[in-house]
Amino acid sequence: MSAEFYYGVEVFLNGLMAGVMYSLVALGFVLIFKASGIFNYAQGVMALFAAMTLVGLQTGQVPFSHLINATFGVHITHFGWELPALVAIFLTVLVMILFAFLVERLVLKHLVNQEPIILFMATIGLAYFMEGFGDLMWGSDIKKLDVGIPQGGNVWVENHTAFLGGDDFYGFYLDTLDIIAALVAIVLVTVLVLFSQYTKTGRALRAVADDHQAALSVGISLRTIWVIVWSIAGFVALVAGIMWGSKSGVQFSLSLIALKALPVLMLGGFTSIPGAIVGGLIIGVGEKMFDFLIGSPYLGGATENWFAYVLALLFLVFRPQGLFGEKIIERV
Amino acid sequence: MKLKLATLALSALMAAAPAMAELVYPSLSYRTGxxxxxGIPFADGYADYFTLLNERDGGIGGVKAKVLECETGYSTEKGVECYESTKGEGALVYQPLSTGITYQLIPKVTADGIPMHTMGYGRTSAANGKVFSNVFNYPANYWNGASLAINHLLDINGGDIKGKKVALVYHNSAYGKEPIRTLEELAKKHGFELSLLAVDHPGQEQKSQWLQIRREKPDYVLMWGWGVMNQVAIQEAVNIRFPMENFIGIWWSGSENDVLPAGDAANGYKAVTFHNVGNDFPVFDDIQKYVVDTGKAAGAGDQIGTVLYNRGLYAAMLAAEATRKAQELSGNAQITAADMRNGMEALEITEERMTELGMPGFGPSFKVSCANHGGPGTGAIQQWDAAAKEWKLISDFGPSDMEVIQPLIDEDSMAYAKENNITPRDCN
Structure with missing residues (x-):
């Protein structure tokens, strides 16, 4: 086989890896939609906020330091201590649980039994609030995120595959960070599927998604369920924030990764956890292979963003509910 | 009723009076998004310099300067809204800090008679003052930047880059596409192979582009990026083990923000610059004393000496110097936008004046003219020292290849003039 063939395989593999990264973002959307019927516009901002909080806690940054300094004329930025990554992650999870509690208390509680569009609009407001609040709390500078996950081309894979395509082939390039992200995603999805299908709380989550009032009538606490599901989505947002933030640093653009999740959701379905993964993989491979075979050689490149949506739309023509979505039949 | 009306009119007059005795500099900033x-360090540097002049010198020519900030979020639509909402406030000169906004404002500022300064960005051919009467892009533009990067490659290759492979990774926008034409001409002239790799906004995902670079193994990679695209590109270059010293960004891809997230691995990354780096200039002592220590800094005071803060400060200094020239030419301390335009067109920056301003060697000496709004187009190369966490100049400030650039400026500006029925001014 020629080197070109193996480079095609390399692009395919990297497409899978990119797909996993998209899936991590899509998972958060799916969880909340599945449990509450809300399309959470704020999911990307939650990833940003979680990552900012993680870096802030890890580096001992004083929250709201700009505000404190401007108000009281002092100059404090850091507490002077640094936390181990695992401790900082644990504390960030607690912050995201608190966030979920506050969202339920201040936003969702007042919107029980409202139309989905009202809840969607509420999450838009939440996203804008969180953007500003995150900046105010942790500053808008770009922060280096380092929780000890290695990144860069995996040398072992490169060395052990370099013989495949002759002198012009340098071995498969696979980013170690992407490999770790894939392993994390597998564990996360397995746990979430098991939780959703086989635990009492998981069944309650699905009951709430089907019908708020019916769930309430059988004694399920809607408010508790919402806190739980937003907490889990917050945790997923943290994982996505760590993986994406390790590549680019933690900055506002992290919130835009939600854009990469939309075609994944359209393709995989808004209610399926495995759908988010499969959808992500199809989108990742599809956009990378299209760019490799057609986009770069014939269209000037930069085709990935729009091609992901084209691919999702093509699937929608044949399965409007997405590959794994629930087919909803409403009687009129 | 009459009494009420008279009171209202008097109040309006009193409110308007202090506004008249100010020199107004709108700053179309982006502190969000x-x-x-x-955007933040640039806006801070811009505002802090005028605060310094107000606090230390009592303003410019005895008139206080007022920076009118308007948040654009780097959105072209919001930028135009900002222009429309501030132009009536006595605006002297606009700094849009966005090529997209610049393109939209060019016809507007020309119609309204307000000058616009797009230093190192915007429409490159605006350097032709015969066509773009109200737009200035001194001291350097994108095409100068492209040429300066290639000049550096010539320098490190003994003047011969024939057959070398150069890849341009660019933001897929009007900004990112600006250098392509110049690089194509330079490729013909010097015989290097140019390949183009577009990255879509915002640039968070660049795997395809860097796999292509890994496959094609270019000798050098140039980058025209902004925002997250820069940080991701540098990290991806590190990931594929591309030699950092062969990776050169334009000045908008050469700030501390761009290299710090990659840590030590970013060591050796280079960028083109049209002004000096660091905070080892007397003006920063004054900024500290009169602005930061008195609590009047626009930001937290922690950006002083960073690349983008310095650039904002440099832009403000050039605006202030053009104001002085305008005051001198018009004989009035309170100048109009038309006076400011004349001042910018007659601006002369000398090393002696830069030294007086506490900025010796910070930027080039140059003279603006009716025909040349683009300045000298000189620049240098800066390199990131990851251990010291600072940029260092590794070359002298040198000229760009105007033999290639000037015909492109003439061609593009004349095409614009034709499209817009503009009769070029006679500058003789």
Whole structure:
């Protein structure tokens, strides 16, 4: 086989890896939609906020330091201590649980039994609030995120595959960070599927998604369920924030990764956890292979963003509910 | 009723009176959104310099300067809204800090008679003052930047880059596409192979582009990026083990923000610059004393000496110097936008004056003219020292290849003039 063939395989593999990264973002959307019927516009901002909080806690940054300094004329930025990554992650999870509690208390509680569009609009407001609040709390500078996950081309894979395509082939390039992200995603999805299908709380989550009032009538606490599901989505947002933030640093653009999740959701379905993964993989491979075979050689490149949506739309023509979505039949 | 009306009119007059005795500099800034990390230090530097002049010198020519900030979020639509909402406030000169906004404002500022300064960005051919009467892009533009990067490659290759492979990784926007034409001409002239790799906004995902670079193994990679695209590109270059010293960004891809997230691995990355780096200039002592220590800094005071803060400060200094020239030419301390335009067109920056301003060697000496709004187009190369966490100049400030650039400026500006029925001014 020629080197070109193996480079095609390399692009395919990297497409899978990119797909996993998209899936991590899509998972958060799916969880909340599945449990509450809300399309959470704020999911990307939650990833940003979680990552900012993680870096802030890890580096001992004083929250709201700009505000404190401007108000009281002092100059404090850091507490002077640094936390181990695992401790900082644990504390960030607690912050995201608190966030979920506050969202339920201040936003969702007042919107029980409202139309989905009202809840969607509420999450838009939440996203804008969180953007500003995150900046105010942790500053808008770009922060280096380092929780000890290695990144860069995996040398072992490169060395052990370099013989495949002759002198012009340098071995498969696979980013170690992407490999770790894939392993994390597998564990996360397995746990979430098991939780959703086989635990009492998981069944309650699905009951709430089907019908708020019916769930309430059988004694399920809607408010508790919402806190739980937003907490889990917050945790997923943290994982996505760590993986994406390790590549680019933690900055506002992290919130835009939600854009990469939309075609994944359209393709995989808004209610399926495995759908988010499969959808992500199809989108990742599809956009990378299209760019490799057609986009770069014939269209000037930069085709990935729009091609992901084209691919999702093509699937929608044949399965409007997405590959794994629930087919909803409403009687009129 | 009459009494009420008279009181209202008097109040309006009194409110308007202090506004008249000010020199107004709108700053179309972006402290929010995906490009905030770059927008904030620039806006801080711009505002702090005018605060320094107000606090230390009592303003410019005895008149206080007022910076009118308007948040654009780097959105072209919001930028135009900002222009429309501030132009009636006595605006002297606009700094849009966005090529997209610049393109939209060119016809507007020309119609309204207000000058616009797009230093190192915007429409490159605006350097032709015969066509673009109200737009200035001194001291350097994108095409100068492209040429300066190639000049550096010539320098490190003994003047011969024939057959070398150069890849341009660019933001897939009007900004990112600006250098392509110049690089194509330079490729013909010097015989290097140019390949183009577009990255879509915002640039968070660049795997395809860097796999292509890994496959094609270019000798050098140039980058025209902004925002997250820069940080991701540098990290991806590190990931594929591309030699950092062969990776050169334009000045908008060469700030601390761009290299710090990659840590030590970014060591050796280079960028083109049209002004000096660091805070080892007397003006920063004054900024500390009169602005930061008195609590009047626009930001937290922690950006002083960073690349983008320095650039904002440099832009403000050039605006202030043009104001002085305008005051001198018009004989009035309180100048109009038309006076400011004349001042910018007659601006002369000398090393002696830069030294007086506490900025010796900070930027080039140059003279603006009716025909040349683009300045000298000189620049240098800066390199990131990851251990010291600072940029260092590794070359002298040198000229760009105007033999290639000037015909392109003439061609593009004349095409614009034809499209817009503009009769070029006679500058003789």
């Amino acid at each position: 995906p490009y905030a990390a770059g």
